[in-house]
Amino acid sequence: MANGVSDLRPGPGGFLIPERWTPYSTRASLAAWRARISAQWRVWPEAEHAFYAAQIDRLRHTPAGTPTSMWLWLPEWPPFAGDGPDLFVDCRPGPLRGCVMVDYETEGQHGPLWPNVAAMFEEVADRLEGAAAEGLDDDPEIGRWILPR
Incomplete structure (x- = not known):
């Protein structure tokens, strides 16, 4: 999605997406996805793998936009x-397929924040x-959102 975005962000420059998010490059997105998928199996005790595999299978069959409080x-x-x-974009089937959600790692996934990336x-x-219309060029903050420069 953001293949032109540099993974090396010099200095403070704000965040493109309110409140505090910066788009990943394609490489960083793939690396984050791979890290999340593999980390969950390393973190969970081996004796609990069957339980978590069943939870993942159950969630994969729930509609897009369905939040969870589980770390997976x-x-x-x-x-x-x-x-x-x-x-992340929730690509599971359902009426909200393509919605944008947020993962808080230890608190699970929340949302949808937006119905789609557009x-x-x-x-x-x-x-x-x-x-720009309000002349916020000198004060690049709106609430908790630091505007990109």
């Missing part, structure tokens, strides 16, 4: 932005246009 990661959740919690970037554009 589905193959259908490609992350695309981070700097703390990861934003709606998320539409909000970003609207907020940036509003900030």
Whole structure:
């Protein structure tokens, strides 16, 4: 999604996506996805693998947009932005397929925050246009969102 984004972000530059997210490059997105998928199996005790495999299978068959409080990661959740919690697109089947959700690692997955990536970037554009109209160039913050420069 953000193949032109550098993985090396020099200095403070704000966040493109409110409140605190920066898009990953394609390489970083794939690395984050792989790390999440493999980490869960290393973290869980081997005696509990069958339990977690059943939970993953159950969640893979719930509709997109269904949150969970479990620390796990589905193959259908490609992350695309981070700097703390990861934003991901929920690619499971269902009416909300393609919605944007957030993973708080120890608190599970919450959302949907936006119905799709296009709606998320539409909000970003609207907020940036509003900030420009309000003359916020000298104060690059709106609430907790530090505007990109």
